[in-house]
Amino acid sequence: MxxxxxxxxxxxxxxxxxxxxxxxxxxxxxxxxxxxxxxxxxxxxxxxxxxxxxxxxxxxxxxxxxxxxxxxxxxxxxxxxxxxxRNAAIIREHADDAAEQALLHAGANVLRRGELAAFDRRGLFIVGPGQDEAARYCPRASGRGTWHPDDGTIDVxxxxxxxxxxxxxxxxxxxxxxxxxxxxxxxxxxxxxxxxxxxxxxxxxxxxxxxxxxxTPYNRHLMVSTPMPWVDGRWPVIWDGYRHFYFRPESGGLLFSCCDETPGRPGVYEEDPKILDTLQQRIETLQPALGAIAIRTTWVGQRTFAPDxxxxxxxxxxxxxxxxxxxxxxxxxxxxxxxxxxxxxxxxxxxxxxxxxxxxxxxx
Ligand SMILES: Cc1cc2nc3c(=O)[nH]c(=O)nc-3n(C[C@H](O)[C@H](O)[C@H](O)COP(=O)(O)OP(=O)(O)OC[C@H]3O[C@@H](n4cnc5c(N)ncnc54)[C@H](O)[C@@H]3O)c2cc1C
Missing domain, CATH: 3.50.50.60 (FAD/NAD(P)-binding domain)
Structure with missing residues (x-):
């Protein structure tokens, strides 16, 4: 050796x-x-x-x-x-599976202390069931749902x-x-x-x-816009998982995901040429107040799942x-x-x- x-x-x-x-x-x-x-x-x-x-x-x-x-x-x-x-660096304590939810809760609680790495308790708004207004937390966001003040982003x-x-x-x-x-x-x-x-x-x-x-590893794209003067870096994560879309501030602009999920081969990060069209469509239909967005960087990462x-x-x-x-x-x-x-x-x-x-x- x-x-x-x-x-x-x-x-x-x-x-x-x-x-x-x-x-x-x-x-x-x-x-x-x-x-x-x-x-x-x-x-x-x-x-x-x-x-x-x-x-x-x-x-x-x-x-x-x-x-x-x-x-x-x-x-x-x-x-x-x-x-x-290659991830979105979001600390989000929500899973459909009760066993996973327990681990997310335990893990997130430690990371929120910020002792292991810098944690930004910017909050996360889930668009879906709930009567709170996303615009209360991010003036450009639309939709109703629930506010989760202890979620945020971490220095991965x-x-x-x-x-x-x-x-x-x-x-x-x-x-x-x-x-x-x-x-x-x-x-x-x-x-x-x-x-x-x-x-x-x-x-x-x-x-x-x-x-x-x-x-199975599944490919997912993340996209970051050019810096935009109207973006406030303190905005929360806006999560519309039911309709496959989320965004949050990043480097003076916004980071987006269309929550795409395509089976892939390990380490092969092929970009879908249609992903920017999908993004534009999601913005127009789900978050129209964001307006026209120019994307500066796109990348693909892999989320690996067991069948269940x-x-x-x-x-x-x-x-x-x-x-x-x-x-x-x-x-x-x-x-x-x-x-x-x-x-x-x-x-x-x-x-x-x-x-x-x-x-x-x-x-x-
Ligand atoms: C687009 C995207 C967004 C995400 N967003 C979030 C988020 O906001 N919040 C969150 O909690 N999670 C998020 N995730 C999930 C999170 O990133 C993953 O669950 C986590 O990084 C998986 O870590 P891992 O160690 O299993 O895999 P990896 O980080 O891929 O590590 C595996 C390592 O094994 C090495 N390896 C493989 N085979 C061999 C070999 N034969 N010999 C030696 N080395 C080998 C590889 O080189 C690699 O470095 C996201 C994932 C993606 C793709």
Missing amino acids: SRRGYARADRPGRPATASAGSAPNTVYPARRSARACEGAAVGADIVIIGAGFAGAATAFHLARLGRTDVLIIEREASAGVHSSG SGLLGRYLEGQRVLYGVTVLDWTHGAHGLTVRTTEGDVDCRLLVNAAGPWAGEVGKLPL RRFVIGFDPRDERVFHVAGLGGHGVTASYAIGLRAAEIITGKLDGRDDPFGAGRLF
Whole structure:
């Protein structure tokens, strides 16, 4: 096993500035210090595949529970290249599923304190059932619904960097497969073999392929307008999920989603040439007071779901040395703290993972 690529992520680099056409959330460059590799054993008690919110939050809580012999293997040169760096950064505590709602509540409550990363309690208005007026909170917004003052937006790159602080991360290395030995697993990677006792599949859009699970990544576009003088950066998120549309302030303009959902292939971010027409139509029919909008940046991200759209957190019923933290769908930022905690508690035996509503057994 070559030791090239080891880095301890305790000093996050200066966030890179987003360029037009790329996801705007910042990422941390890999630190490939040769000195950081010295003395590092090529192996770990627990190997985690993926340095997105699933893998990073799990490693964060494992460390808090005293399990520090953990190695994260990340195929990209930095963290947050895929779903965790391509999202809308909204902390929104609302899910149809009661079990997920509990994790969203627990996760959001911690993030709202702002101790892990800067949180903007800008509020969120849900257009739908309810008698409150959206225009009370955002003068350009139309519709009735309910006001949720404690929701808001978070510094996603800051949060991911916080989870990864002090973690041993092997960047630029892809996990290929693994085999069983007398004492555990041998994980085969593009840089050689790594021995471990437990392997955590936190591979995001690749989690289905990696863990042989029925998970599907779905593509979704986000669009950011040019700066507009009438936008107030303190406006809340306006969420019209029933009619597939949301917007919020971003970089002096507005960030939009038409809540599109197209099955995709992991890591393939094809833009739909019709997405701007769809956006214009949604604005005209749902939020006409926004008027004409010029879009500066569009990007695609992937939200990965199990068939029942519930998170997958648990041991693989086919292989007790494999644990999944996957299928985080559209809630992986909001619930990250609670998801990582639940995963770490099951792995360390603090929580009984049998009959867990998120268990992987339901998928077979
Ligand atoms: C458009 C969009 C908007 C969203 N908005 C929000 C929002 O506002 N609020 C919210 O809470 N959530 C939101 N989400 C959801 C959230 O972003 C995801 O749930 C979360 O980022 C998933 O994290 P992850 O770690 O599972 O996946 P990822 O971030 O994709 O991480 C998986 C990592 O695994 C690595 N990997 C994969 N295979 C291998 C391998 N074989 N070897 C080594 N490394 C590997 C990948 O390179 C990747 O870095 C949104 C998502 C999208 C796409």
